[in-house]
Amino acid sequence: THKFWETQPVGQFKDIGDTSLPEGPIEPATPLSEVKQEPYNLPSVYEWTTCDMNSDDMCSEVYNLLKNNYVEDDENMFRFNYSKEFLRWALRPPGYYQSWHIGVRAKTSKKLVAFISGVPARIRVRDEVVKMAEINFLCVHKKLRSKRLAPVMIKEVTRRVHLENIWQAAYTAGVILPTPITTCQYWHRSLNPKKLIDVGFSRLGARMTMSRTIKLYKLPDAPITPGFRKMEPRDVPAVTRLLRNYLSQFGVATDFDENDVEHWLLPREDVVDSYLVESPETHDVTDFCSFYTLPSTILGNPNYTTLKAAYSYYNVATQTSFLQLMNDALIVSKQKGFDVFNALDVMHNESFLKELKFGPGDGQLHYYLYNYRLKSALKPAELGLVLL
Ligand code: MYA
Ligand code: JJ1
Structure with a gap:
């Protein structure tokens, strides 16, 4: 009760x-x-x-x-x-x-x-x-x-x-309260598998050695997509259009205007990272990905104190495949020194999680509304909202 x-x-x-x-x-x-x-x-x-x-x-x-x-x-x-x-x-x-x-x-x-x-x-x-x-x-x-x-x-x-x-x-919340509008699963993509295993964040898979594991999670040194670059202030109008159009398909979603995009999505060092694809021909902004920085303290480990984690934020793919876009996000987060890239199964994230070698975590995240009833719960894929 x-x-x-x-x-x-x-x-x-x-x-x-x-x-x-x-x-x-x-x-x-x-x-x-x-x-x-x-x-x-x-x-x-x-x-x-x-x-x-x-x-x-x-x-x-x-x-x-x-x-x-x-x-x-x-x-x-x-x-x-x-x-x-x-x-x-x-x-x-x-x-x-x-x-x-x-x-x-x-x-x-x-x-x-x-x-x-x-x-x-x-x-x-x-x-x-x-x-x-x-x-x-x-x-x-x-x-x-x-x-x-x-x-x-x-x-x-x-x-x-x-x-x-x-x-x-x-x-x-991580706990069940009356009553979730949806329940999302955390997924994790190892970037630094040796450290993750050493600190108990993940385990060596069955029939896997450390060197095979390191090879499994290897990534290219630089993003692949032509025109992939950091978001800049001049991109706010185009990114806002791209995001608003994308988010319009979800049952519950953030309603971002340009001021919100400027605040929530312009890159801030060690806080939030945003990248986009600018078409080399038309110079249109066609794709967008972002993640925020949320480290965790590693409790009681003699060798390491901090786990550097990136959390998937808002992503939109129109010209680039979602797979290639998010693979580029993994590549830049690896280059920035993150140990793991985390994502929820919200929006269209299901379409890249397995293929990009994310694995399900032991945690869930329940979403709630106060003083607003939905006739029935949503599927995580019907949710266009990420809270920090
Ligand atoms: S979620 C993150 C929550 N923080 C943590 O998990 C950090 C570690 N834990 C703690 O600091 C404490 O355990 C907390 C509870 C503070 C969580 N959300 O004081 P109590 C209910 C809502 O004796 P404590 C986040 O930040 C619990 O069911 N309720 O318990 C979003 C019980 O009620 P009932 C929670 O453990 C927060 C009552 O509290 C949560 O000492 C959204 C027990 O109180 C929880 N995460 O402290 C808040 N955990 O008997 C709601 C426990 O009924 C916002 N409880 O089961 C609602 C909208 C408000 C604005 C509306 C505007 C219109
Ligand atoms: O990070 C989480 N779990 C990790 C670590 C588990 C350590 C032992 N409990 C986890 N690791 C497995 C990774 C593995 C990598 C290779 C592929 C397979 C998977 O599962 C979990 C999420 O899964 N995080 C938490 O439990 C933290 C709390 C989550 C609820 C947050 C509530 C926030 C409220 C904000 O308002």
Whole structure:
């Protein structure tokens, strides 16, 4: 049972398959004057703090909380280690609200012990573009778990989102909650198989030696596709057109405009990489691929501390085969020193995963909407949304 989630406007397990329920908002927007004006109460030893991500000190506090307490794999061998620059990027998109960057401090020590964040986004559900909050980086210090802090934090971020007259949200989690709009599988492409095996990220396959494994995953030194290059500021209009057209086919997808593309997709060192294919004849932008940088701390390994992982972001192929485009993405990520390239089975990713030697991981990612009901779940391939 879910004592908290049962009280929230989300699809409930008991309603799965009930086709009499309409698609759309579960509860209506209310006048802003009816939104609670004061923060929710925390246990008296804690206090709310709004995190100014422009401040180096604040950003470091959030970074350190997450570095030591955020998401781990099921065997606690790896923990996400989002960089400070990444957090700044993820939390300050066009139109962001500082009030949605919410911390909890211990009153006496002033130590930051919990965090949750939202950023505004437009997400299209079927034919409707809905203003939403994307909720991410929910984290409670390891020593303060299971004290029901998370529900208070979720209610507080909900209140602050409502104050901006926004009534829906999207979020992902590794755990099952009421109720996923889809469940995606993580896939992994080894770039540095020796290190991955040494740190326990992957295992030597049956009847495989280390040298055969290294050979299996070898890649060319440079991308193959003529006209493949890094995205530049002048490409924003063409990339926006390409992406909008591509994303229009999915049941739930991001609705990117040029400002969003400029923020989310222009290359930023060690944060996000984007490449495109410019036709050598017409100079049209015909294909696009991108990935973001999210290292994980390797817990308790004497030889290595960090796993460098690239995560597939948004990709569009119109002239180049998806296979060749993503192979070029693997080649450039290998050249940049990544150990592994990760992808979900969203959008058309299924079409390249197996052939490019990705293997399924032991992790899944569940996608959720808050206060928006879908008549039935989507297939991962019907989802055009990647959260960080
Ligand atoms: S997903 C990443 C989440 N973070 C981690 O996994 C990091 C490591 N873990 C932790 O820091 C803690 O275990 C957390 C829970 C903080 C996750 N999403 O305080 P509790 C429910 C939603 O005693 P703790 C991400 O960032 C749980 O089912 N709910 O538990 C997206 C139970 O409720 P119920 C979750 O372990 C976040 C209650 O919390 C999650 O100390 C999206 C227990 O609370 C989870 N990942 O702390 C948030 N995990 O009894 C929702 C547990 O009902 C946003 N729970 O089962 C909703 C939209 C809001 C905006 C709406 C605007 C309109
Ligand atoms: O990274 C993940 N799993 C890895 C490591 C497993 C270590 C032991 N548990 C994995 N490796 C196998 C790779 C192999 C390479 C050659 C081909 C075959 C495969 O499977 C998993 C994803 O699979 N990651 C996690 O579990 C991290 C948490 C995922 C949920 C994230 C929730 C995020 C919330 C954001 O809002």
